[in-house]
Amino acid sequence: MQGLLRRLWNDYLHPHRAAMILAFALMTVEGSTLALISWMLKPLFDRVFIGQEEGALWWVGTAIFGVFLLRAVTLVSSRALLTRISLSVSTRMQTDLLAHILTLDSRFFRDNPPGAMIERVQGDTMAVQGVWASLITGATRDAIALVMLFAVAVNIDPWWTLAALIGAPILILPAALVQRYIRRKMRQTRANASLRAMRLDEVLHGIASIRLNRAEADQTARFAAIVGRIRQAETKVAATSSVIPALTDIVTGIGFIAVLALGGREVMEGTRSVGDFMAFFTALALAFQPMRRLGGLAGIWQTAAASLERIYQVFDTKPTVVSGPRLEPPTHTAIALDDVWLSYDGQPVLRGLTFSAEAGCTTALVGPSGAGKSTVFNLLTRMIDPESGQVTLGGVPVRDYDLGVLRDQFSTVAQESALFDESLRDNVLMGRPSASEADLARALDAAHVSDFLDETRSLNSPAGPRGSALSGGQRQRIAIARAILRDAPVLLLDEATSALDTASERLVQDALDRLAQGRTTLVIAHRLSTIRNADKIVVLDAGRVVEQGSHDQLMAKGGTYARLVALQFGAET
Numbered sequence: 001m002q003g004l005l006r007r008l009w010n011d012y013l014h015p016h017r018a019a020m021i022l023a024f025a026l027m028t029v030e031g032s033t034l035a036l037i038s039w040m041l042k043p044l045f046d047r048v049f050i051g052q053e054e055g056a057l058w059w060v061g062t063a064i065f066g067v068f069l070l071r072a073v074t075l076v077s078s079r080a081l082l083t084r085i086s087l088s089v090s091t092r093m094q095t096d097l098l099a100h101i102l103t104l105d106s107r108f109f110r111d112n113p114p115g116a117m118i119e120r121v122q123g124d125t126m127a128v129q130g131v132w133a134s135l136i137t138g139a140t141r142d143a144i145a146l147v148m149l150f151a152v153a154v155n156i157d158p159w160w161t162l163a164a165l166i167g168a169p170i171l172i173l174p175a176a177l178v179q180r181y182i183r184r185k186m187r188q189t190r191a192n193a194s195l196r197a198m199r200l201d202e203v204l205h206g207i208a209s210i211r212l213n214r215a216e217a218d219q220t221a222r223f224a225a226i227v228g229r230i231r232q233a234e235t236k237v238a239a240t241s242s243v244i245p246a247l248t249d250i251v252t253g254i255g256f257i258a259v260l261a262l263g264g265r266e267v268m269e270g271t272r273s274v275g276d277f278m279a280f281f282t283a284l285a286l287a288f289q290p291m292r293r294l295g296g297l298a299g300i301w302q303t304a305a306a307s308l309e310r311i312y313q314v315f316d317t318k319p320t321v322v323s324g325p326r327l328e329p330p331t332h333t334a335i336a337l338d339d340v341w342l343s344y345d346g347q348p349v350l351r352g353l354t355f356s357a358e359a360g361c362t363t364a365l366v367g368p369s370g371a372g373k374s375t376v377f378n379l380l381t382r383m384i385d386p387e388s389g390q391v392t393l394g395g396v397p398v399r400d401y402d403l404g405v406l407r408d409q410f411s412t413v414a415q416e417s418a419l420f421d422e423s424l425r426d427n428v429l430m431g432r433p434s435a436s437e438a439d440l441a442r443a444l445d446a447a448h449v450s451d452f453l454d455e456t457r458s459l460n461s462p463a464g465p466r467g468s469a470l471s472g473g474q475r476q477r478i479a480i481a482r483a484i485l486r487d488a489p490v491l492l493l494d495e496a497t498s499a500l501d502t503a504s505e506r507l508v509q510d511a512l513d514r515l516a517q518g519r520t521t522l523v524i525a526h527r528l529s530t531i532r533n534a535d536k537i538v539v540l541d542a543g544r545v546v547e548q549g550s551h552d553q554l555m556a557k558g559g560t561y562a563r564l565v566a567l568q569f570g571a572e573t
Contacts, residue, residue: 004308012089019085024140026078031144033071034290035152038283040064042156046275078141090129097121097311103319106383110344115198120314123193124307139297142290149287156280157272163262164255164284171247178243179302185240186306189233196226205466237303245292252288259284321382323403330394330401330409333489333520334359335380340389342375342543349375350386351543357536359394362521364531366564367540373524377492380522381410393490411488411519413512415495417479419467424449425459427467427478431486439485447481447511449474473508480511491521497530528565537561 013020040063047056098121101108109117153161203210203219210219263280266272335357342350350372357363365373378384379391382398391398398406411431419427428443429435435443444450444459452474453459467475476496483491496512497505509530525531532551539547539554539561546560554561 030074035148042275042279115201119197163258167251167254182302361535364534371540411483431482
């Protein structure tokens, strides 16, 4: 607990220390007003009601009104200040968490699906925000109020105060057990909340498949099971959290009886005044609600602690792919892989892969699914690093480059283009946000994007979620325009036309041919007709190179490539 609080203070609260000191000062005044109200009851009863001093009526009444006015002003001021601090902390935490997640490796995203990460960035930080606001405003104000009220009680009679606290030891053991139980349950709840977000993400993105396979009932049942577990856990947490406030009620009741038995007799005997008893009794009564709220804060803190643990688990995950020292771009763009080995979860993907791609030439990678073709692209851009062997760009190991410098050398067009629910302009400018209008127009023309812009669809039209407002060919042309605008020296094409119809493929292939001119190009293609003119074709199988050469050379050998061509063109025929 102390470690979490220390990290929270150092990382997020420390910059707001001046505002927090002011807020604490305001809450100190606010908490003290309850004690002042109870203290003013002594002259109210002794001098006004019993002593019948008319002059005391006005100054006592004015003093009590002044206390209430002071309480109102400090309440509004402290709440506004603390709300600003709380929102500033949560928004910065969300931004920092997303920025950190974006530095992590591909392996992390294999193990942590998008829905789970959305829950970390949004759900856990919002949980911390809500709980943090309750802790600051509640704990500080109520603790100060409680201290001041008991100061009034002790000042009136220490023995009465001791009698009021006679049942307090009853709270010690249950409080410890309740905190441990709530912490465990809230961990489960936050984990299930991640599953809920993950399930929603998958359902909403796969809604067409769900409908076509008539899986609505099954998916709804799976979702219902997850939210059912959340409901059960939160119900148990709510019930358990009420144990301490309930025990506080019992302890307070015991204290009232003890004070009434001890103090009531002294008042009846005339050794203490009615004002003494009423001031003490009011202080004790006003302390009742702060005690209940403070008793419930244990459960509230455990809720925050469970979310903070999950947030700092992500922050503590460090990327294994880190920038190298080289800030200069390569002098040429020849690519080479030398005896590269790589496994995923113990399953070998690349087994001593060795080949080269000459600068300014087009090199095609072909082979069956799972041969390791896409992995080559991930190695070049350092989405992952090999277990052994070396990957070089321009004769320099890619590990030596600064990550920003390295990735500036590549433009990528994949089978599934990553478009965002923003305007078409924003999606294209993602390749180079500072591009001029003239550069943008040239890229749109070269990628044939201008062909489908008209009166109903302009550059300011939204692309839709994941580009859903566009056809497959239009999405690919937007991605190609982005790559053209990026103007990187190396082009990576990953099955860029495999999902398109013939008409769209012709347009997209023409745009790709224009894009590849003068660049070092690596192409992954299942449609072998698209790579006949490649300068080199590298045939992969089971993570190794089994053949390489031009189309004519490989056809003349009659080996793996020739068999793939025969199978594909035979199937197409």
